[in-house]
Amino acid sequence: MKYTLITLFCLMTLSAFAQLKPIESGVFKWDDFKVIPNNDRVSRPILEGVSTHLDYLEMHATTQNVGAKPSTAHANEDIEEIIIVKEGTMKVTIDGESSILGANGVVSLMPLQMHSLENVGTTPLTYYIIRYRSKKKMDVSRGVASGNSLMVNADSLPYRSTSVGGVRSYFDRETAMCERLEMHVTTLDRKVASHEPHAHDETEIILMISGETAQMIDGQEYTAKAGDFYFMESQSVHGIRNINDEPTTYFAFKWK
Known part of the structure; x- marks a missing residue:
């Protein structure tokens, strides 16, 4: 049987997706990520697999050197993205x-929006x-009705004090891929737990910004510092705490 090159490529692509494994709950360490130099930037592959609500989930980090060329403008046909600035100054262009x-x-x-990223800092x-x-059908109109693509600066958000520190809420909304996508930053101002261990339907990532934490996930304890993150699958029992007397800050975002 003869195959065209396009057919072979499609078969290889489908096979690759079929072989993706579920991402297990646990901790991912910044220092463990492979560093791949590429001219004026560096990439760090982090994870690739499937989860309860997603038939594809991939995460990586990129460092653009000063003066690096902007990323090539492109649109994702059936992929949604979250982009988080770890450090530096980024110019984001979406549909002009x-x-x-x-x-x-x-x-x-x-999805379906032309975008590029550029280092405009020193x-x-x-x-x-x-x-x-998503495993469910993409609903672009739902995402558009909920605000379309968003670009949010941390200093534009109010800080709400809590009994253990404070919170900045980024958004809590529907998107093209998610029935709910919620994101916030929590600060724990002392050696204290954020809350009692709990579980929920949403899958969650906690991405460390500063300080050090310990996270109990389904009876096993992990620790993380800046750049590391915890991954909690749907219905995993988890609870995070600050393990030092100095403040700790982290992103928490979850989806279903």
């Missing part, structure tokens, strides 16, 4: 509209990209 984001700036990017720009596709 640009914003400047600093550290802890976040982009919630809908230091290297490092950012995380989380790419995902």
